[in-house]
Amino acid sequence: MDMNLISRAVVELGECLRVEDNYLATAESCTGGLLASILTDTPGSSEWFAGSVVAYSNEVKTNLLGVSSEILEKHGAVSEPVVLAMAQGVLKAVGARVSVAISGIAGPSGGTPDKPVGTVWMAWAWPSGTRARLYNFSGSREDIKGQAVMAAVNGLLGVTK
Structure with missing residues (x-):
């Protein structure tokens, strides 16, 4: 994970949001709060970062984020609808206006033929819409989490510019 690259992107994101x-x-599953941690490492982030929910379990996805158990059962936690x-x-x-959600399989285990390790779904929401994207990252657990964070920030830049 190139922290200098991520830090520069986060500073740019903060300027756009401000x-x-x-x-x-942020709503994070497989990244376990890494994105929120990197965002809050940025001086001045309190001006544009409201907060995060680390929704690692399906119960938290349902109880705190309102993801229906039917969607989880039908599609699995690592899916576009979720x-x-x-x-x-x-x-x-x-109580924010822009968000990103991340759910995936960081490994080293947990993958299936349909959803191998490195499969990560992300979604962004903002006042005029939503969008989702599937990623297939590779490397170690740390590599996959770092790639997911960078993709999340780049996606946020795309919806805030």
Whole structure:
């Protein structure tokens, strides 16, 4: 994980959010709060970062973020419908205007033929819409989490510019 690259991207993200007077929220599963930690390492982030929910278990996804148990049963936690629901749910839970949700399989175990290690779904929500994207990262658990954080920040830059 190239922390200099991520730090520069986060500073740019903060500037975009501050200009638009938007607050950001994150809903993280496989990254376990790494994104929120990196965001709050940035001086001045309290001006644009509202908070985070680390929704590692399905119960937290359901109880705090409003992801329906039916969606979880039908699609699994690592799926487009779940991250879209997480992104919308964290907006409400935290009171933000922009969000990102991340759910995936960081490994080294837990993968399946349909969803191998490195499979990560992300969704972004903002006042005028939502979008989701599937990623297939590789490397160690740490590598996958770092790649997911960078992709999340890049996606946020895409919806805030």
